Ligand code: ZN
């Protein structure tokens with residue numbers, strides 16, 4: 001069987017519900033999308049439940065499902081993917097935390113299982129944006145007992161903490177008190193493994209404050225009248241799942257062309273190639289053609305590319321129909337470039353990872369439209385790409401978890417099940 005390449009282009013939150021000010025159309029239906037209509041008209045269409053019927057999907061759980069990893073089995077929270085998304089190397093079994101650089105006043109002490117002597121006065125350390133790399137370098141790699149603590153800065157005051165060592169659990173409470181004017185909460189654990197992790201985290205927090213309080217970056221901030229980032233406050237503990245790398249699972253090389261750290265983290269986690277795309281901002285102003293060019297570049301030495309285009313989701317969360325229409329049209333521009341430049345015979349799927357309806361301002365569990373095209377597809381009677389236009393198409397209704405099987409079948413790269 002001849003092998004072909006495959007591309008899945010995902011409009012983040014692209015699907016929607018009828019909008020009164022668009023005369024009952026959805027933003028996707030109201031948008032001018034000749035290229036996505038071309039995919040629909042030349043291929044097979046249908047509806048997709050990203051996770052399952054009616055399930056409100058997050059972007060992370062939905063992308064896991066679309067890549068063929070059952071989120072109900074493997075998802076332990078966003079922490080491990082966010083840490084991978086900022087460039088940390090994460091292994092299955094690591095305990096991951098999200099952290100804030102915060103400002104602490106007083107002399108912090110750990111007395112038994114309580115922090116005393118100091119309180120958090122600014123949870124975001126004046127939204128510290130500079131010097132966090134230098135600050136974190138002083139605590140990264142700290143060894144406590146038989147556990148190594150890895151820390152890395154993210155945007156502004158955000159950071160990640162990863163514990164690696166034997167016998168660690170993730171049922172660990174937050175150190176971040178979530179309110180200002182309070183001391184940090186000493187972490188507690190629900191079981192023996194988690195109690196060990198809690199003990200390590202508390203020691204890490206104490207030592208991080210000792211290492212950061214007089215750091216030159218903080219002395220300079222204090223001298224300039226700014227709040228110092230003199231403590232790291234972990235929260236949201238989660239264990240990193242053991243996931244089979246994409247190439248091992250499918251026997252093909254995959255890349256992720258994406259705009260957000262969270263989805264980049266999923267790609268890195270699965271050992272997929274995640275290129276840096278200049279001009280891809282993740283915002284409404286993003287350069288969609290830069291993403292399209294990256295897809296084509298990746299196809300030169302990869303079999304499969306997943307692309308996430310973030311802008312439609314933002315219009316949905318902001319309940320701005322015109323912004324969402326503009327985002328859908330940008331996505332159409334992206335799809336048009338890809339159609340013009342892909343290697344002959346490549347199979348394409350266009351879809352969404354969930355609905356983010358204007359009327360709801362957040363993700364809902366509605367179906368999303370899907371269209372596939374390529375030489376092995378049997379065209380149906382659907383002529384345009386939209387939530388309702390695809391109903392009655394040949395794909396009928398599938399789950400996100402089915403999509404990689406659909407694609408690898410079209411691509412001729414799937415192992416036969418049975419004799
Ligand atoms: Zn999403």
Ligand code: ZN
Pocket residue numbers: 013059313317356363
């Ligand atoms: Zn969203």
